[in-house]
Amino acid sequence: MEELLNGVLDSTDDEVRRGHDPAGAYSSVICAFTKSPFSAFPNSPTAMKYKTAFDLFYKARSIICGYSKAKVETNNDCDFLETAFHGYAKAEMCENHLYDTNKPPYNTYDLMCQYLKQRPDDILAEYFKNILEHKRNELQVSKFECLQMSISTKEILAAKVSRASANSDIKRQILATLYNRLGSLYTITRQTIRAIDSFQKSYDIDNNYYDSLYGIAHNDQSDHPEKALRLFHMYLNSVLECDKKYCDAYYAMADIYISSFGNIAKAKECYKKGLNAEDKQLPFIIRDDTESKRLAHFLIAQFE
Known part of the structure; x- marks a missing residue:
């Protein structure tokens, strides 16, 4: 049993490392489309959040594409580009998984x-x-090197901000987001104490940043x-059922009930709630099976 469990854990961990994305399970969320899927759910705060991010990305890219100069030389140039640069930053903080829907032009960097030579404090x-x-970096170095570089640069940027x-x-939004991203990267690299500390810093800055609350619970x-169970309950009571990690909170709780308490009945109950919650996901959020779901399914199957 222990050998099988370790095998599952190792394989899922390898998948996360290969994916190299703190939210890898949701990297296939969006394909090529317009904002119409979001607009179809005007009463859903989650859909409207996606729409806001999509609109910001779209507008920002349009502005940069409309910049005809090869250099940034004047204050007017900076004023023109500022809206685009700020738009991309705000959109990524709002919903980073939509970044690839409107990638910036090749000359943006x-x-x-x-621009930053003229406005270094922006x-x-x-x-x-x-x-x-x-x-x-994703295109130029190995995934491992890219991961280490991402951690380092985000640590430096967080200190600067x-x-x-x-x-x-x-400023608070940037810091909360950076600490959340660092928490995810520390989780991937198995730096649990640092992960919890970063997620906690993020949540302390913004008590509505429930993704960071989830991160603390996950690492505990x-x-x-x-x-961890208490924090997962807090998370579930705070977010909408269509939140993309809502299902995983139940799957993670199922893992805990089996692994830590041997409570199979409670684990099955949580697993079933996770499956039911998947039916309430918005259709444009396409999910892959996550580590928590696979592990919960594996553990429950061992006792049936």
Whole structure:
């Protein structure tokens, strides 16, 4: 039993590492389409969040495509590009999985570097530059190297943003997002203490950043199962049923009930709730089976 369990854990961990994406299970969320799938659900806050991000990405790309100069030389040039750079940053923080629907033009990184020479204190633009650098690194170095570089650059950027003189909502949003992203990257690299610390920093900055609450619970599963269950319940009571991690919270709880407490009945109950929750996902959120679901299914099957 232990050997089989370790095999499942190793294989799922390898998949996460190969995917190299903190939210790899949702990387196939969006294919080529317009914003119409989101507009079909005007009463869904989740759909409207996706629509907001899509609109920001679309507008930002249109602005950069409309910039005809090869260089950024004047204050007017900066003013023109600022809206686009800020739009990309805000859109990515809103829903990063939509980034590939409107990728910036190939010359965006060069324009960004020139822009920041004139406006070095623009933390939103700096955040977008970090995104661009990560995308470039994905094409130029190994996945492992890219992962390490992403951690390093986000740590540096978080420290820089923390030192910024402005005490604005944007600064808090950037920090909450950076700490959330770092928490995910630390989770992938099995730096559990750092992961929990980063997710906690994110959640302390923004108590509505429920993805970070989920991250704390996820990393507490093995060492603090009772706390993890409590945090998963907090998460489930705070988000909508169509939230993309709603199902996984139930699957993770099923894992805990079997692995830590040997409570098969409770595990089956949670697993069933997870399956039912999948039926309430919005149709444009295409899910792959996640580690939590596969592990819960495997463990329950061992006792049937």
